[in-house]
């Protein structure tokens with residue numbers, strides 16, 4: 609199995625409106641380091657999983673929809689608590705819209721809150 613991973617980061621503001629989150633119920637900032645990984649059985653005709661430039665551009669495009677924004681005010685996130693876990697899935701699902709998923713077994717996204725805490729989502733792709 610081959611994988612290709614690219615990394616970027618994004619600065620946002622958000623609140624987590626649930627008593628569970630204590631002080632993080634208030635509006636606060638976060639800078640997430642984001643890794644996206646595409647997985648496939650074999651390599652393409654060029655000997656790659658996916659062109660690194662194309663992967664980097666796709667990730668930057670998705671993160672650009674969140675960058676420097678208050679996530680509480682982003683219409684497409686309305687009604688969601690934007691935890692690290694939720695955002696990792698949201699990014700993975702947007703990446704599949706950006707890069708043809710046909711050759712891949714999965715797309716995984718990891719969001720790192722800080723060097724000691726992160727969450728990931730693996731989107732398995734139906735290649736039937």
Ligand SMILES: Nc1nc2c(c(=O)[nH]1)N=C([C@H](O)[C@H](O)COP(=O)(O)OP(=O)(O)OP(=O)(O)O)CN2
Nearest residue numbers: 624629630631632636638690691692693694721727
């Ligand atoms: N599983 C998750 N737990 C928490 C998330 C999250 O996205 N997923 N997010 C937060 C806050 O947004 C923030 O990142 C940390 O807030 P903080 O109050 O410092 O929370 P901690 O759990 O790190 O520390 P406490 O001892 O609970 O205050 C929080 N958790």
